[in-house]
Amino acid sequence: MATMESLIGLINKIQRACTVLGDHGGEGMSLWEALPSVAVVGGQSSGKSSVLESVVGRDFLPRGSGIVTRRPLVLQLHKLDDGKAEYAEFLHAPKKKFTDFAAVRKEISDETDRITGKTKQISNVPIHLSIYSPNVVNLTLVDLPGLTKVAVEGQSESIVEDIENMVRSYVEKPNCIVLAISPANQDIATSDAIKLAREVDPTGERTFGVLTKLDLMDKGTNALDVLEGRAYRLQHPWVGIVNRSQADINKNVDMIVARRKEREYFETSPEYGHLASKMGAEYLAKLLSKHLETVIRQRIPSIIALINKTIDELNAELDRIGRPIAADGGAQLYMILELCRAFDRVFKEHLDGGRPGGDRIYGVFDHQLPAALKKLPLDRHLSMKNVQKVVTEADGYQPHLIAPEQGYRRLIDGSISYFKGPAEASVDAVHFILKELVRKSISETEELKRFPTLQNDIATAANDALERFREESRKTVLRLVEMESSYLTVEFFRKIHAEPEKNVNQSSSNTDYHLRRIGSNVNAYIGMVCDTLKNSIPKAVVYCQVREAKRSLLNHFYTQVGRREKERLSAMLDEDPQLMEKRNQIAKRLELYKSARDEIDSVAWK
Numbered sequence: 066m067a068t069m070e071s072l073i074g075l076i077n078k079i080q081r082a083c084t085v086l087g088d089h090g091g092e093g094m095s096l097w098e099a100l101p102s103v104a105v106v107g108g109q110s111s112g113k114s115s116v117l118e119s120v121v122g123r124d125f126l127p128r129g130s131g132i133v134t135r136r137p138l139v140l141q142l143h144k145l146d147d148g149k150a151e152y153a154e155f156l157h158a159p160k161k162k163f164t165d166f167a168a169v170r171k172e173i174s175d176e177t178d179r180i181t182g183k184t185k186q187i188s189n190v191p192i193h194l195s196i197y198s199p200n201v202v203n204l205t206l207v208d209l210p211g212l213t214k215v216a217v218e219g220q221s222e223s224i225v226e227d228i229e230n231m232v233r234s235y236v237e238k239p240n241c242i243v244l245a246i247s248p249a250n251q252d253i254a255t256s257d258a259i260k261l262a263r264e265v266d267p268t269g270e271r272t273f274g275v276l277t278k279l280d281l282m283d284k285g286t287n288a289l290d291v292l293e294g295r296a297y298r299l300q301h302p303w304v305g306i307v308n309r310s311q312a313d314i315n316k317n318v319d320m321i322v323a324r325r326k327e328r329e330y331f332e333t334s335p336e337y338g339h340l341a342s343k344m345g346a347e348y349l350a351k352l353l354s355k356h357l358e359t360v361i362r363q364r365i366p367s368i369i370a371l372i373n374k375t376i377d378e379l380n381a382e383l384d385r386i387g388r389p390i391a392a393d394g395g396a397q398l399y400m401i402l403e404l405c406r407a408f409d410r411v412f413k414e415h416l417d418g419g420r421p422g423g424d425r426i427y428g429v430f431d432h433q434l435p436a437a438l439k440k441l442p443l444d445r446h447l448s449m450k451n452v453q454k455v456v457t458e459a460d461g462y463q464p465h466l467i468a469p470e471q472g473y474r475r476l477i478d479g480s481i482s483y484f485k486g487p488a489e490a491s492v493d494a495v496h497f498i499l500k501e502l503v504r505k506s507i508s509e510t511e512e513l514k515r516f517p518t519l520q521n522d523i524a525t526a527a528n529d530a531l532e533r534f535r536e537e538s539r540k541t542v543l544r545l546v547e548m549e550s551s552y553l554t555v556e557f558f559r560k561i562h563a564e565p566e567k568n569v570n571q572s573s574s575n576t577d578y579h580l581r582r583i584g585s586n587v588n589a590y591i592g593m594v595c596d597t598l599k600n601s602i603p604k605a606v607v608y609c610q611v612r613e614a615k616r617s618l619l620n621h622f623y624t625q626v627g628r629r630e631k632e633r634l635s636a637m638l639d640e641d642p643q644l645m646e647k648r649n650q651i652a653k654r655l656e657l658y659k660s661a662r663d664e665i666d667s668v669a670w671k
């Protein structure tokens with residue numbers, strides 16, 4: 066079983082962690098809200114500070130007329146073993162131990178001014194104070210500015226509402242235990258504390274009614290109606306308190322003495338004697354601790370759940386922005402290669418389908434190439450006039466006798482050379498598609514997002530490789546074209562020779578007929594070559610560029626990287642400084658939450 070001290074001590078730790086993380090219990094479900102705390106609420110001069118000091122057993126709160134508490138004071142009480150010296154510590158000055166409580170009071174007031182200035186303004190940023198003492202029980206208390214009914218000189222009209230809203234923002238949280246302070250010398254029906262408590266906690270299950278100034282009631286009257294729960298019913302018993310009077314304070318009456326006097330007051334009181342064991346500041350402190358223990362016990366599962374949820378969220382966030390980079394050269398090399406492979410996977414998905422873009426390569430073969438082939442100026446090249454010119458020039462001084470062998474060859478060579486253009490254009494078109502897919506793949510590779518330098522390196526390496534593939538592909542397709550002119554398909558001409566002539570207008574003159582026939586034969590042969598190239602150019606392009614891109618886009622890069630010095634590897638994994646800062650922040654939070662969880666676990670299972 067966990068002891069009450071360790072439980073509340075643990076909660077104190079977590080609450081302090083929350084403030085370190087900038088979690089003041091603002092918007093949304095924060096860890097702060099999951100933890101119980103005690104807020105002291107009451108009208109101005111109701112005796113709020115006095116009750117708080119009584120519970121703590123020390124004088125340390127700033128005093129003065131008008132609005133003194135202008136920022137929430139989160140007060141954590143830590144019980145020390147008897148005989149140990151007590152001291153106080155502020156979260157904003159963690160290394161400074163205060164043993165003089167007058168200095169604590171001054172620090173609270175200076176720290177208030179630090180945020181609000183020496184005005185009468187209020188701020189909802191809490192001051193965090195821890196008090197370590199043998200004379201306290203473990204407890205976290207929040208002292209809030211006193212509720213007021215009118216703005217005084219130097220305050221804005223909205224101050225009444227501002228204070229009420231701030232106080233409400235604390236007490237409306239379901240985990241806040243409300244210490245509602247009302248003075249006994251005022252009608253309970255007019256109590257600001259009870260009014261607000263009733264509003265935020267209608268069933269009264271988390272409100273503790275505290276009645277101060279019992280000693281100041283008119284002679285002949287008593288507060289039994291309130292203390293015995295008849296005037297205003299709460300689920301917890303009312304606690305009556307007798308604090309030090311202003312005269313006591315002026316005479317510097319010691320706290321311990323004040324407690325003793327309070328005890329004597331109840332023990333000897335004719336009206337309250339029967340309630341003596343359930344009255345006074347000390348009893349109030351014990352009552353609160355006991356209640357907190359119950360509440361915390363109930364809360365442990367949901368606190369652990371909330372911490373786990375936050376840890377999951379922080380882990381997911383870290384995964385999203387990427388884990389820290391290892392300092393070791395081997396690990397860095399491994400990481401670079403992993404990142405390259407991630408890019409390579411995306412790139413292949415683009416080519417093989419799954420991601421768009423690869424289909425555009427087929428578009429080049431299916432559409433662009435045939436269209437370009439169709440547009441070749443073969444008609445002009447094989448016009449009667451040009452056929453005559455080429456054939457005559459090829460014949461030289463001796464006209465051909467049977468068939469113009471040289472003329473045919475030159476006409477065919479000339480025609481075939483036109484195919485170089487579309488062949489090279491296909492190579493270039495596929496090259497640009499591949500380049501675009503590299504660019505796209507880099508930007509789509511989630512893992513690479515945080516490494517702008519490596520993105521650049523991969524882009525350069527991939528584009529260099531694509532450039533080499535293009536050159537290889539260009540050579541290959543030109544070779545295909547040249548192969549067509551280097552050896553002609555002889556069967557084609559033998560067949561033509563055997564076939565009866567058709568398609569040629571035989572009515573024209575003999576010479577015209579002869580030239581047209583040459584033209585149409587060459588045209589038919591080129592048509593056959595065209596069909597062959599239409600099929601073989603795509604094969605060459607895919608073989609040299611697409612297949613290579615899939616197989617070895619980054620191979621060259623891998624060899625280069627493998628030889629690199631550690632310094633250069635680190636440089637390749639350069640990140641955006643803002644991102645690195647963000648990661649550090651998340652990692653820090655994660656550590657805090659994890660240690661909070663470990664501590665809760667260790668206490669919960671003790």
Ligand SMILES: Nc1nc2c(ncn2[C@@H]2O[C@H](COP(=O)(O)OP(=O)(O)OP(=O)(O)O)[C@@H](O)[C@H]2O)c(=O)[nH]1
Pocket residue numbers: 107108109110111112113114115116129130131132133134210211277278279280281306307308309310311312314
């Ligand atoms: N006789 C007597 N005086 C009390 C008691 N409680 C408070 N006082 C006096 O009432 C005055 C106001 O008490 P505080 O404790 O400062 O009240 P507060 O609610 O903190 O007031 P603000 O800080 O101004 O909001 C002081 O002079 C106290 O000495 C009490 O139980 N009996």
